[in-house]
Structures are given as C-alpha cells and as structure tokens.
Amino acid sequence: MKLTDLIGYSFGAMRERKLRAILTIAMVLIGAGLITALNGLTTGMYQYIGGQFGTLGANVVIVLPGMESTTRITEQTASVIKQIEGVKIAVPYVQQTATAQSAGASASVLVTGSDQRYLKDIFPTLEVAEGNLVAPQDSIGIVLGHSIAYPPDRPNPFARVGSVVSISFSVVKEKLPQTVKRSFVVRGILGEMGTSGMFLPVDRMAFMSLSAASSLFGTSGDYSGVNVITNGPDEAERVASAIRRLYGRSFEVYTSKTLIALIQNILGALSLFLGSVASVSLIVASVGIFAGLYTSVMERTREIGLLKAIGFKKRGILGVFLAEAALIGIIGGVLGDAVGVGLGYGMAVVMGQMRGQFTAEMTAGGEGIGYISPYFTPENFLFVFAFSLAVSIIAGAYPAWRASRLDPVVALRKE
Amino acid sequence: MEHQALIRTENLTKIYRIGSVSFPALNQVSLEIEAGEFISIVGPSGSGKSTLLNLLGALDRPSSGHVYVEGSDLFRRNENQLADFRNKKLGFIFQAHNLLMRTSVIANVALPSMIGGEPRGKRMRRARELLENVGLGDKLRRKPSELSGGEQQRVAVARALMNQPLIVLGDEPTGNLDSKTGAEIVALMKSINRERGTVFILVTHNPEVANETQRVIHLRDGRVSLVERIPG
Numbered sequence: 001m002k003l004t005d006l007i008g009y010s011f012g013a014m015r016e017r018k019l020r021a022i023l024t025i026a027m028v029l030i031g032a033g034l035i036t037a038l039n040g041l042t043t044g045m046y047q048y049i050g051g052q053f054g055t056l057g058a059n060v061v062i063v064l065p066g067m068e069s070t071t072r073i074t075e076q077t078a079s080v081i082k083q084i085e086g087v088k089i090a091v092p093y094v095q096q097t098a099t100a101q102s103a104g105a106s107a108s109v110l111v112t113g114s115d116q117r118y119l120k121d122i123f124p125t126l127e128v129a130e131g132n133l134v135a136p137q138d139s140i141g142i143v144l145g146h147s148i149a150y151p152p153d154r155p156n157p158f159a160r161v162g163s164v165v166s167i168s169f170s171v172v173k174e175k176l177p178q179t180v181k182r183s184f185v186v187r188g189i190l191g192e193m194g195t196s197g198m199f200l201p202v203d204r205m206a207f208m209s210l211s212a213a214s215s216l217f218g219t220s221g222d223y224s225g226v227n228v229i230t231n232g233p234d235e236a237e238r239v240a241s242a243i244r245r246l247y248g249r250s251f252e253v254y255t256s257k258t259l260i261a262l263i264q265n266i267l268g269a270l271s272l273f274l275g276s277v278a279s280v281s282l283i284v285a286s287v288g289i290f291a292g293l294y295t296s297v298m299e300r301t302r303e304i305g306l307l308k309a310i311g312f313k314k315r316g317i318l319g320v321f322l323a324e325a326a327l328i329g330i331i332g333g334v335l336g337d338a339v340g341v342g343l344g345y346g347m348a349v350v351m352g353q354m355r356g357q358f359t360a361e362m363t364a365g366g367e368g369i370g371y372i373s374p375y376f377t378p379e380n381f382l383f384v385f386a387f388s389l390a391v392s393i394i395a396g397a398y399p400a401w402r403a404s405r406l407d408p409v410v411a412l413r414k415e
Numbered sequence: 416m417e418h419q420a421l422i423r424t425e426n427l428t429k430i431y432r433i434g435s436v437s438f439p440a441l442n443q444v445s446l447e448i449e450a451g452e453f454i455s456i457v458g459p460s461g462s463g464k465s466t467l468l469n470l471l472g473a474l475d476r477p478s479s480g481h482v483y484v485e486g487s488d489l490f491r492r493n494e495n496q497l498a499d500f501r502n503k504k505l506g507f508i509f510q511a512h513n514l515l516m517r518t519s520v521i522a523n524v525a526l527p528s529m530i531g532g533e534p535r536g537k538r539m540r541r542a543r544e545l546l547e548n549v550g551l552g553d554k555l556r557r558k559p560s561e562l563s564g565g566e567q568q569r570v571a572v573a574r575a576l577m578n579q580p581l582i583v584l585g586d587e588p589t590g591n592l593d594s595k596t597g598a599e600i601v602a603l604m605k606s607i608n609r610e611r612g613t614v615f616i617l618v619t620h621n622p623e624v625a626n627e628t629q630r631v632i633h634l635r636d637g638r639v640s641l642v643e644r645i646p647g
Contacts, residue, residue, distance in 0.1 A: 409475045
C-alpha cells in the first residue's frame with residue numbers, strides 16, 4: 001500500500017468524525033503552542049541578558065559588599081586587591097540613584113563616581129560621543145549616559161556639553177528628610193550602548209570623579225564596590241577566587257561570566273518548570289488522542305473486518321490508525337508552532353508590562369525592563385513538532401494495535 | 416493429467432469451545448467445486464453455512480481438515496499470505512454494511528486495488544468500467560448512502576470483482592433486499608459468472624435464490640446433508 005493512499009484513507013476517516021478530529025488536534029495544538037511560546041520567551045530572555053552583560057569586559061571582576069555582611073569596602077580593600085597576582089588595577093566606585101534636573105526637566109539617574117581613566121576597561125564598547133570624560137581632580141564635572149542626555153521619549157535633549165545639571169537626592173538627617181542638591185557641568189556625553197534595563201544600565205548612568213561622588217553622597221570613605229581589572233579574560237576567574245579566599249563571604253565577587261551564569265541558572269530553572277507544565281498539557285492531549293482513537297476503533301470494528309476481508313494485513317490496519325494519530329500530531333504540531341509564535345509575542349507584551357512596573361521601582365523610577373522580544377529558533381520549532389508527533393504516535397500505538405488484532409470473523413459479525 | 420477441482424475441502428472441521436463444552440460447527444465436510452460454477456449453500460440457522468464460508472474465504476482457520484485451492488493447501492500459508500490470497504483471488508459480498516459510507520462509490524470499488532499499491536489512475540479506470548458493467552456508470556461520485564439498497568449491492572458486486580478474483584463469496588447477498596431487487600442482483604451475478612467464469616458461492620436462506628444457482632449444498636448440523644443439482 002502506498003503512503004499517499006494510506007494518508008488519504010486516514011484523512012478521509014478523520015473527516016468522517018470531524019469534530020472529534022478537530023478537538024484532538026486542538027489539544028495537541030494547545031500543548032505544542034504553549035511549549036513553542038515558552039521556549040521562545042526563554043530564549044529571548046537568555047539573549048537579552050547575554051546582551052546586557054556583553055557590555056561588561058570579560059576581564060573585569062566586580063566586588064560588592066556581602067548581602068549578610070557589615071564589612072565595608074574602603075580604600076584599604078582596593079589596595080589589598082591590587083596586590084593580588086593578575087590584577088592590573090582595582091577601581092573603587094561610589095554609586096547611588098539620584099535625580100538630575102536641567103532646564104525644567106528631570107530624570108532618574110544612576111550616579112557613579114570612579115576614576116574614569118579605566119572606564120573603557122570596564123565597558124569595552126563604551127564611546128565618548130561628545131566632549132570628554134571627567135578628570136580625577138574634577139569636582140564639578142559630569143558625563144551623561146546617552147539616554148539621559150537624549151531621552152528617547154522627548155524631542156529635545158536633556159542637556160548638552162557645557163550645560164549645568166543639578167543632581168539631587170533625599171537623605172534622612174536627624175530623623176528629618178532632607179534634599180541634598182548640587183550643580184555639575186556636563187563635560188561629555190556617552191555613545192549609545194543599548195543597555196538601559198536593570199543590569200548595568202550604562203545609558204541611564206551619570207559618571208563623575210570618585211571624590212566628587214564621595215563628597216556629594218557623604219560616603220566618608222566607604223565605597224559601593226570595586227571594579228577589578230585583570231590582565232586578561234583568563235585571569236578573571238582566578239582573581240575572583242583569590243578575592244573570595246581572602247574575604248570569604250564578606251564580599252560578593254562576580255565576573256561577567258558568573259553573573260550571566262547566575263541569572264541564566266535562575267532563568268533555566270524557571271524555564272524548566274514552565275516547560276514541564278507545557279509538556280503536561282501535551283501529555284494530556286495524548287490521553288485525548290488515545291481515547292478518541294480507541295473509540296474510533298470500537299466504532300469502526302465492522303470497517304476493520306471489511307478491510308481484512310478484502311486483504312488488508314495486520315500491518316496495513318496498524319498503518320491506517322497510526323497514520324491517523326500521526327496526522328493529528330503533524331497538524332497539531334505545525335499549527336502549534338504557528339500559534340506558539342503569536343502566543344509568545346502576546347505573552348511577551350503582557351509580561352513586559354508587568355515586569356516594567358515591577359522593575360521600574362527597583363531602578364528608582366527608571367524605565368525598568370519592559371518588553372523583551374521572544375526569539376524562536378528552528379530547533380524550537382523542530383523540537384515541538386517532533387515532540388507532538390512522537391506523543392501522538394505513542395498515544396495511537398495501543399488503539400492501532402488493538403485494531404490490527406481484531407478477528408475478522410468477529411469484526412464482520414458486528415452490526 | 417489428473418483432474419483437479421478448483422476448490423476441494425477435505426474433512427473440513429471447525430470446533431468451537433465455549434467453556435468446557437465443545438461444539439462442532441462444521442464436521443468433516445468434503446466438497447469439490449469446479450471452475451466456473453455458481454453454487455449456493457443453504458441450511459437452517461446454526462447448520463454451519465457461515466462457518467464454511469469463512470473457511471473458504473480464509474477469514475478463519477479450521478480445527479482440522481484442509482482446503483485446497485488450485486491444488487495448494489490454503490491453511491499452510493501464514494496470515495499475511497492468507498491476506499494476499501483474499502486480496503487477489505477472492506471477492507466478498509456481505510448482507511449489509513458493506514461499503515464505506517464516507518467515500519464515493521468509485522473509491523469503494525477501487526479499495527481492494529489500493530492494497531497492492533496499484534497507481535490511482537489505473538485503478539480508478541477499472542473501477543469505472545466495473546461500475547458501468549453493473550449499471551451504475553452515472554453514479555460514480557455518489558456516496559453509498561445516496562443509493563438504494565439494490566444499487567449498494569451492485570457496488571459491492573463491482574468491488575468484489577475489482578482484482579479479477581477466481582471466487583466471489585456472498586454471505587446472504589440478497590438478505591436485505593426485496594425479492595424483485597434480490598432477483599436482479601442474482602441475475603447480475605449469474606451474468607458475470609457466465610461472461611467471466613468467476614465462481615460464485617452464495618450462502619442464502621432464500622430458496623428462490625438457491626434455485627437460480629447450478630448446485631445447492633444443503634448443510635445440517637455441520638454436515639453436508641444433500642448436494643442438489645438444479646437443471647437448466
């Protein structure tokens with residue numbers, strides 16, 4: 001029997017029980033669509049995070065205060081780290097969110113004070129678009145990130161090189177909230193980095209000298225962290241473990257690699273969980289296929305007897321019913337892939353809005369992480385298609401086997 | 416060369432066991448059927464007519480005894496070979512529910528040729544010829560449900576002839592038809608038998624049908640009680 005004839009025959013049988021066929025296909029479609037969408041969302045998020053941290057130099061080690069530790073990072077910490085083999089320079093920094101105001105407009109910025117001679121070591125792709133960086137002794141100069149200077153949602157620039165920008169932030173002194181405000185002169189504007197989200201939002205940062213930031217925020221010798229620049233990317237992990245050995249759990253130590261790995265681990269666990277939920281829906285679909293096909297075999301006993309009488313072999317009958325299961329899997333899988341793409345984009349928009357509100361608070365009124373485009377790979381489509389097909393054929397195996405084993409004499413007697 | 420019957424049964428026996436009780440549905444039946452014959456099998460309910468037909472149709476295996484077709488022992492073949500035998504050498508006509516209601520008349524007729532993988536165009540051409548022969552040349556694309564009972568049986572006859580079989584087996588082929596339509600179907604089968612030499616073996620309750628055949632095999636309690644030759 002030819003494959004085209006077999007498929008034609010099975011398709012005809014499905015059309016005879018149209019509603020049942022449509023419902024079983026819909027079950028597969030929902031499962032396959034969910035898996036496609038979730039895979040696409042996760043891949044999109046992986047890529048987003050990879051892109052966010054791609055701006056961080058591979059030879060940089062970030063040292064931050066420990067989450068459960070009161071050990072402070074000071075000039076002394078920086079000089080100890082500087083002694084570690086493989087370290088080129090340790091650049092301490094002071095960082096705090098503040099409000100920048102210029103000509104009536106205001107913006108939330110992440111102010112970073114550090115020695116700017118090493119800025120290009122930390123962010124290798126960073127370019128100064130206009131003006132210059134701030135010199136270490138400069139106590140009134142400031143460099144603005146690209147989307148601070150040129151807000152994407154406003155037609156006019158926020159500030160230009162040479163403009164005066166005031167930086168203000170709230171502080172509680174003697175139980176009274178006070179606003180500290182100081183003016184700075186824009187020395188330079190950075191080129192666009194494409195990172196305005198929650199992680200390393202260089203485009204939404206403002207840079208000044210370490211002394212200026214320390215004085216502005218009154219940090220009295222405490223640093224927010226140290227960016228350690230090593231002699232090469234290969235040294236980063238070694239230096240990181242040396243620092244961990246030195247300070248134990250007092251400090252958190254990250255390399256760009258471990259940062260990405262950390263977040264992707266969390267994401268991986270999440271996607272595994274979501275993936276299992278979606279897979280369950282496909283497995284539920286297999287129960288539907290099983291029930292539908294099994295009922296079909298019972299209803300079509302007489303037909304099976306007839307087919308045997310005119311010379312269908314066991315494997316021919318098996319083929320007829322397996323082809324039906326396979327068709328359900330193929331149609332459900334292909335449509336699931338297509339619907340999954342739409343579902344993925346829809347979910348990305350909804351998730352983007354939710355996450356945008358949530359992360360905006362974390363970035364102190366910044367735009368947060370909004371819409372992240374899902375990313376669909378051929379492997380994703382192929383996997384979902386193959387999974388749908390496999391699940392359908394496995395579900396159809398027993399009903400098909402039962403059909404092939406029917407005794408023609410008994411089957412023909414059934415009215 | 417020694418004369419060889421087209422079909423020969425030798426002590427053909429089928430015993431059904433229900434629990435500890437065994438009951439011979441067919442008991443030591445030996446028959447010879449010649450090429451070109453038109454035969455009916457008659458007998459009361461439970462006489463073994465259908466059992467005999469199922470064995471001749473290779474749908475069931477005997478408890479003992481043999482069926483020789485063209486000199487070769489049918490039941491020495493395995494299941495797949497029996498399926499091939501049914502497909503190539505036999506045609507079946509049943510009392511009712513013979514046809515696939517979802518497909519066209521012509522697709523029903525062509526179905527037996529699909530198994531052998533014959534090209535679609537070729538099998539559709541032959542199915543059309545056969546339907547023209549049975550007088551349904553104008554209803555090729557109809558669904559069986561749009562046809563009368565007599566027309567449906569004509570489709571079944573055409574399908575039985577699709578692979579140019581040696582033998583057509585009919586299990587009460589006129590059982591669901593009124594006597595006039597039944598007679599027309601019998602006449603159709605007779606003319607095919609005359610023109611093509613195809614052997615017809617019909618199980619029937621109806622003496623009028625039996626009287627139209629050349630030979631009537633009477634069964635009673637699983638044995639051949641009488642073989643009657645109809646003159647004419």
